[in-house]
Amino acid sequence: MARYTPLPPGWEQSIVLSDDVTHARLRKMYGAAFTSKALEEQSGLLLRYANLMIAQLKVALQQDPTQDVSAWYNFVTFDLTGEFAFGEAFNCLVSGGQYHFFMKTVFEGVVVGLQLGALQIYGVMTLLEPFIPRSVMKPKEDMDNYAQALVDKRAERGYDPNVVDVMNYLLQQKEQEGELSREALHENGIALVVAGAETTATLLTATTYFLCRNPDTLKKVQQEVRSAFKSDEEIDVRSVNNLPYMIAVLSEGLRVFPPSPWGFVRRIASKAGQDVAGNYVPHNARVSITHHAAYRSETNFARPNDFVPERWMSDVPAEFKNDRRDVLQPFMVGPRGCIGKGLAYAEMRLLLAKMLWHFDFELADDSLDWYSTCKPYMVWEKGPLKVRLTPVQR
Template identity: 25%
Template sequence: MAPTTLSDGSTILSQGLKLVLGHPWLVLIAFVFSRLVWNKFQPHVWKIPGPTAVAYTKFWRVYDVWKGQAHLTAIDLHKKYGPLVRVAPNHVSVSDPSYIPVFYNIKENYTKTGFYPIQSISWKKQPEMNLFSTRDPSYHRVEKRKVGAAYSLPNLLESESAIDSCITLFMDRLNEFASQQKPVDLGAWLQYFAFDVVGEVTFASKLGFLERGTDVDGMMKAIEGMLTYASLCGQVPEYHKYLLGNPLFSMLMPAMETWNQVLVFTLKAINGRASIKRDGELINADSGGRDMLSRWAYVKSSDPLKMSTRDIIVHLSTNVFAGSDTTAIALRAVIYYLCRNPRIMTKVVEEIDAADKEGQLSTPVSYKESTTSLPYFNAVLKEAMRIHPSVGFLMERHVPPEGVGINGQFIPGGTIVGINPWVTNRNEAVFPDPDDFKPERWLEASEAQMKQMDDIFELNFGGGSRKCIGRNISMIEMQKVLPELLRRYTVTLTHPNKDWHICNHWFVQQEGVICNLTRR
């Protein structure tokens, strides 16, 4: 056979180029194939077990999230594969609770991922990160210093009488259903209550949900849509810049403050108390109140360098967006699991009645009374939040450059790791019979066991410096409204043999908490 000449080589190359140019789909196939292979064999991560498809593409996660049951998938995957599960080409889910303080610490060396910035607003056509969505630890520290004091427990309790007014109105509205012996969608009304509390704490004004008994301005539906988009796109955040994060979108669309329901609603609430000039300047705000708008308006009027109109709008709109869903989810969980467990319901009602008979409870029940005089109720509250946490996804973080060893496996820097509260809250070593609703576990545990349980439970609110800043608002609401509800009404499920419907789009929302109320 004659040796190949330079001319022959040029001919082969020319023919190859003609083949490629004539069939560009071959280039696409080659690119996709090489990308899939690269995804599969990511250094160090490729040995971690998981479903076959997850090693090749993130779209396995997109489909899982789309189905709305990703929290159950996470539990099943860890039961099957162990403490480390590969859930995407560069994502590892961890079930070992000892890594909670590692991933979610005060140093913030494990930074948030591209999942989070999707959940932000724009102001004057510029993206504006909030305390939840920002990935920048320095920015987070600066912004938290501006507003953190308003979320402290002592400052929030200065608004307790305003929260009491919401409880009184809530009970009056429920009494209408009890008097007529009509079933009530208690799950929806609990969210109406949570929204109005957010209004009182944030703007010193109820937002109209309890008064109207409906989804005011379609806010609940709008937030549901935003969360659905964020949860799906958040699995492939690099696509956000081609979708709602596309710069052309902001150029072609009117400013978000004219159409985004959360922002419009926030501005409307602000304008009920203040005025916003065309240039965005906030004027005529009442600086004497205890609500957040008043506090921050006072700071701004005292020193505009410490607080801007932009800061006030971003943080107030975050309250509106995130302030009701998580609280309503926990409230529904308590009611549902109590109704499903009559023995426990009887026991908690007896405790409330005994405290009431001894004169330990005000009307409505105060936060201090609830936390000190009702130990069994507090155990019920924690157990409901353990068995049904509000957040149902991996709380994603980037591994720092030096990498980390987890259960004998080295995870390189840049890998995305995280823990799902639905997984750790069902750790059998810490919570025996984890799927059973057992409030007694919070009263009978040893000191060492209780510390373990509490450390895991706290992940319900996030961890480290990124722990939910609004958690005290939520706890005050729950500690007050639930004992008052159970003191006034006998609550039963209208359809006791029918399970509620759960859909997880970041927040694990429930539907179907339809109840009968009887005045006690």
């Protein structure tokens, strides 16, 4: 079991930190919320929030044609995640595009948590903790406390067989063997917010940036989306799966800017050590593959630093035929692979298609070098992405 941050009560039943046996049981609990049937039931929810984002953006553009699209992507994904996970939105969009307290707390708390986790991995956390100012610890404490309050509020409502939010499936265990402790529900609540909202918003932000930096690609994907539909009403969770070039654009976005640039660390449990990719690794060593490095390596991809969606098309150009496509695993693989992958794909495809249908994009001057200002942790620390958005007239 790998340790990423100082471990709070309930960590051993977190879907991120638990051992293999507990993880398998948790995955089964979560699984009901992520089946094809469950996701189909949530398609109306996705569409409602996608349409709300577009409507509120158009209102905001009347005041300022340049908007921070990173913020808007976060507004919609946090609202979606709040309702999908807890049955309660954060109302960022309803308020006209306003940051909820918890959003800022999550951004700051995740970075602090990862920094503290690094101190623990290197064995100096206990030594240094008395000297760390409380102001440094506060963002993570605020994140944890608010997530716990969300979980407690949802738990008070209890299990309801007519409700489909993720916490409902975890609360269902109350009447069954293996009930999760309240501390474990807290830990899983934090994981749901970070994994469900921040990563999808990051991917959409980065993809928008790279499209703006590659105008020919932007024009090509705009043409695909705008020629595929006669009206906005035709754009839904199902129809966006019939946009091969846009899907290739998103795959390239995942390659050049994976939402989790580092790899999830795993510990070698075998006392005798283990062979990993042909190399002997001793017991207790921590092993991971860094996504960002792997996806930007010439060993795996031709022109690795260029944004070229064509490499993901079925009629791939000769230049990219030797790309090792299977290296791209942003959701990981195996029993620890992201259980929410299907939901993430549905969100990113629907939201990007709506944006491309409704708006022309142009980077503001102060965002031309946005990528170079981003800092990679387990997730990215990134600044605003200012884009001039022009509503398409039809």
